[in-house]
Amino acid sequence: MAKANKRTSLADLAKELGLANSTVSRALNHASDVSDATKAQVWALAEKLHYQPNSLAAALRKGRSNVLGVIVPHINGAFFPAVVHGIEEVASKAGFNVMICQSTEDVDREKKHVEALLKAQVDGILVSMSNTTRDYAHFERVRSQGTPLVFFDRMPALPDACGVVVDDYLGAYQVMEHLIEQGCRRIAHFAGPQILNTTYDRFRAYQDALKAHGIPYREELVVHLPGSSTTAGMTAMQQLLQLPERPDAVFSAYDFPAGGALQLLEDYGIRVAEDIALVGFSNEPFTTMIKPRLTSVDQHGTLMGETAVELFLQLLKRAEPLSSRRIVLKPQLVVRDSSLYGQPAFHKQA
Amino acid sequence: MAKANKRTSLADLAKELGLANSTVSRALNHASDVSDATKAQVWALAEKLHYQPNSLAAALRKGRSNVLGVIVPHINGAFFPAVVHGIEEVASKAGFNVMICQSTEDVDREKKHVEALLKAQVDGILVSMSNTTRDYAHFERVRSQGTPLVFFDRMPALPDACGVVVDDYLGAYQVMEHLIEQGCRRIAHFAGPQILNTTYDRFRAYQDALKAHGIPYREELVVHLPGSSTTAGMTAMQQLLQLPERPDAVFSAYDFPAGGALQLLEDYGIRVAEDIALVGFSNEPFTTMIKPRLTSVDQHGTLMGETAVELFLQLLKRAEPLSSRRIVLKPQLVVRDSSLYGQPAFHKQA
DNA sequence: GAAGTTTACACAATGGTTTGTGGAGATTGG
DNA sequence: CCAATCTCCACAAACCATTGTGTAAACTTC
Secondary structure, eight states: OOOOOOOOOOOHHHHHOOHHHHHHHHHHHOOOOOHHHHHHHHHOOOOHHTTTOOOOHHHHHEEEEEEEEESOOOSOTTTHHHHHHHHHHHHHHOOOOEEEEOOOHHHHHHHHHHHHHHTTTTTTEEEEEOOOOOOOHHHHHHHTOOOOOOEESOOOOOTTOOEEEEEEHHHHHHHHHHHHHHTSSEEEEEOOTTTTTHHHHEEEHHHHHHHHOOOOOOOOGGGEEESSSSSHHHHHHHHHHSSSSSSSEEEEEEEEHHHHHHHHHTTTTBBBBBBBBBEEEEEEEGGGGGSOBBBBEEEEEEHHHHHHHHHHHHHHHOOOOOOOOOEEEEEEEEGGGOOOOOSSSSTTTO | OOOOSOOOOOHHHHHHTTOOOOHHHHHHHHHHHHHHHHHHHHHHHHHHHTTTOOHHHHHHHHOOOEEEEEEESSSOOOOOHHHHHHHHHHHHHOOOOOEEEEEEOHHHHHHHHHHHHHHHHHHEEEEEETTTTOHHHHHHHHHHOOEEEEEEOOSSTTTTTTTEEEEEOHHHHHHHHHHHHTOOOOOEEEEEEEHHHHHHHHHHHHHHHHHTTTTTOOGGEEEEEESSOOOOHHHHHHHTTTTSOOOOOEEEHHHHHHHHHHHHHHHOOOBTOOOOOOOOOOGGGGGSSSSSOOOEEEEEEHHHHHHHHHHHHHHHHOOOOOOOOOEOOOOOEEOGGOOOOOOTTTTTTO
């Protein structure tokens, strides 16, 4: 009665049955070249001994681990969790395990995680870049090894990069057209880090939309946020309120700062929607809970995660030089009370 | 100029340098029994050839994968993402990769994920049970294999189960005492599934607190939620409003239903806080964004994740029969406007 | 009934690393 | 100068499953 903690291996089954390892393996897997009788024997014993195949050994031999690596900047807010949700859903269905890492917006940790995932022989890596990533050498390494690499949401400006993003430019442009349609003319912008394609595109759309509608671009109406927190939005709003002339709308690159601005405006007795329109970006759950409900842009996080995995699966099939594919999802402008300029937003009747 | 896509292995280094595999291995690892000169040689060549150790092979040989499996019911809301955040943080720091799975509240998927993780030779499993889990055979299997098993938040009623939970009973009891202190006497409860220790404890505390303060328990004031959504809370509130006598407080086992109730009450012109106190549970981000701000209970999700990993690391060290340890975190009642019964909650000045 | 095909399995190599053992050469001590 | 000790490294087994090849026996076919 020793420890006997050792898991039963395929070889144990073989020895017990007087078969060769290969026969047992074939009996358990593709199962050609082995009689139904022995198949039954093998399966019965496997069941009885609680045999569990060792994925590591199989992966080592087959050169395929069925593990998918994922690197996200963080797991805060609603967006990235939604993406992870979608990723896990589809990956799991396709027989893949998901290894998750967060870079915490730190390129060094991002690099380390890439290394660790490659060492773990993952079959592919899904990554949304940190906002401190400047060079892409660590990503090049992945591709040069032949490991499928799929970006999502935040992707580098490389011509041959695969990924799935949402059309931030379009989403932001729609926001702007909506605001202009509402009669807003002094539209302010809370900008995110310009190094990221996402927030950069939102800013670009802000500028282009102004231009297209003959509205002059005023630098003083753009506040670069230090983060995406509520308080960041409050101080940004405070800054705007100190201008000689108040903006009549604010388009924030994130939802939480918009929420902060909303709170601050309330404290100042300035009525959101009636006096100043407010729009966020991301469609966080709280946007439907607050008063007035916040107009925002949905990024389809779950769909993005699902699509990213499907793209990965495609890359995995073809051993070809990984044709660069970029899938662009359409964002959805969700108009709610906060952007209906000039109209009383509170107590709108059902 | 063939494909040459093959990654360079330890054996390649050995051959190139005319050394034995063992020497190269020792040079790269603990590095005793090998001269500094050859160590340098090995490292130099490893660098030059971009050698990346194959974790799978190492894990297979060492019987240790440095992978931690995590099973969560889902990745929605703020709580579970926070836990995952904490888990990844500490696990990563300890040199572990994290494999994440969601059961989607489906015990069958939970079982499959347990199987998959064991096959993947994970060094331990962290799990928060699905609400459809009735028997714990699949968990017993894990422990019988000697794989450390740590529950978090939702754990089974087994005497020898390890895990980290928050004291839901205490949190809920504090909610009740707070409400009673505010003068509430007809306190309603939105109850979660009674199969889960968490929501069961919240309900139990609700009952006990009433009893302790000589307030009769009224069955009609308890609504069992079909889910934890906003709409679930709205219909539950609607149901309560049809009672001959209105409750003067609602303690919801989740935040979102409380938010839904708040919206419904507003539609009916019933003032939250003034006319009816409202308390949720989980301290979702939206609780601070809405008006009135929602009183809630913080579950310290991130801390829970961190603690769970630390508990796992302890279990991993000792090969002993895994002493059952249950770590209980203190929840934090966060009193905000919505529960200040009788007081006007809106426009409270700063 | 001989030649050719199929069936069902065994043998052995393979994947990449770790680790116990052993041994040649260099060093030290008496 | 010989024995004892150390250094530094090689050899080979082990981890566990997969897979190409080889080979008996059973079967088909004319």
